[in-house]
Amino acid sequence: MPKNKIEVKNVTLVFGKNRERALKMLDEGKSIQEIREKTGTAVGVNNVSLEIEEGEMFVIVGLSGSGKSSLIRCMNMLNVPTRGELLIDGENICEYDKKQLRALRRHKVSMVFQHFGLLSHRTVLKNVEYGLEVQGMADDERRQKALAAIEMVGLKGWESYFPRQLSGGMKQRVGLARALTNEPELLLMDEPFSALDPLIRRDMQTELLSIEDYMDKTIVFITHDMNEAFRLGDRVALLKDGELVQVGKPGEFFENPANDYVRSFIEDVDKSRILRVKTVMRQPVVQAVDKDYVTDVVRRLKENERDFCYVTNDKKELLGYVELETLMDVNQGDVSSFIVKEFESITRNSFLAETYSKLDESNYDVAVVDNKNCLRGVINHEDVVSALSG
């Protein structure tokens, strides 16, 4: 069982002067609109509890003003919760003194901002170095780390440019590189892609996913776009008026929406109820027939860097799959005796919305079959999400 990186425990955040009274009114069950009118305070986060696992990409989604920024900014104490606890690695960061807080921000948590938050008087390199510079790291060492981060986000060659000379997408790459150079365990991203146009945005999403994959960090990501949320999130939390409405894997939102609000929210993603699997699936890169020789299949799998493939009979009926690992040790005969027969498949006419439960768990290509159980293609989570957000 993976351990929790962040635990948000009954966090409430109130802005303004009359906080005690606002808290009291919250306890009495008054609405935040009423509290705002009576006390002039704004309730940003209202009694939210969450657990974010280590290594997870956790997406917080909600309309403008729903308290997303307020909440994520509690995670590095840019906002101090009015009530409740916020634990990172089991330590309540609300009780940190200045020094501990600085250490937390320098070594453990980095943030990427919606409007980039770049230092306009510094070059790309100097921006990316900033986090290490304030730690007092030696020039050479921090330069090296910064250059590595710049290369990772694909900005090699732009080190000596100033932020104003870059496009929005590039600026946000700088923001990302700057956050990554500190080698944080936790990356907070507050609507990092909202200011970018759709194409660049897709690029950045893909890139973030690959960086996440490669570096294995815990990421808290904020967006107001349900499509982005489902595309990126391992788990998603939906906020409304500072309150947590539902949290779970993307699929769970479609299977069991908590209430009408969630339902109306995912209605925006109505493509999932229109698009059918057959319009999204791909042809498998490698496919075998039960009479194929093991050596032949192994060669093709290796050539295409696959670790398994589906096997059909000569009428294209799906029998199961074979794994490279099992075949490696064998060097004669055909594959028929190595077929694994327990597997998931999806019918080609089902709606994308119905595929979530099968696709979420694995990043495998899942077989798509027609009603005669013939293999027609494969599909994975990525295909579905990109189809829905495109």
Added chain:
Amino acid sequence: MIGFPESLRFEISEPIDQCVNWLLINLEGLFDAISRTILSIFNAVEWVLNILPWWVVIIALFYAGWKLYNLKTGIVLSVMLFCIGLFGLWDLMIYTLVIVIISVMVSLVLGLPVGILMAKSNLAKQIILPILDAMQTMPSFVYLIPAVMFFGFGKVPAVFATTTYAIPPLIRLTYLGIANVNREVIEAGKSFGSTSAQMLFKIEFPQALSAIMTGINQTTMMAMAMVVISSMIGAEGIGEQVLISIRRLEVGQGFQAGLAIVFLAIVLDRVLQGAAVRLKETE
């Protein structure tokens, strides 16, 4: 209108006089020290300006105008300065320039910390803002009175009066520059664990630099205006020339000196603005 009743009187002039007298008697040493410091800085700056041959100054100005703007500006600016020389006002101009330079220097030393303080402390802001407002609406020659009281006649009170008159825009723009640094940029700085000193020197100050440069420019222009008026308390310089012409009703002389002041102001303004723009580009 019916006259204001004679019996209703509460004047603040008396207590102010008493206060000033008290200061004069009790802080004599302090004023002496200030006086001596300003004088020695004055002499140093004057010495530097005086060892520069006039043509070096003009060529340098031409070069600056050319590099900062274009060839035409370089020519126009250096011709203006050349005219001041032709009018026979070169030495007086140097003198005026020294007072302006020192006033701006003192303004920087005092104004930057005050501006920063205002941006950091709400209390300081609430106290100082109205004072700045008052200072900027006060007629300029009111500043001559305390200058004379504390420092007598000559260049020291001129520097004092000029600085007092010219410092508000620098303070105000330093404050505004720092207070208006983009919120996200500030948060980015904090989120990487900067200390307050790192925030100030690595983020806030550099981000406010262009506002501060504007402040320096405005302060310089105000100092130019005040240095002319300071001639009434014995500051030598081009302003003195204007004053003499007024007394003697020499229209031509007066106009010529006035024109020289305008030229000098334009030269200073252009050079400072150009430098500010250049700084913004290369920073």
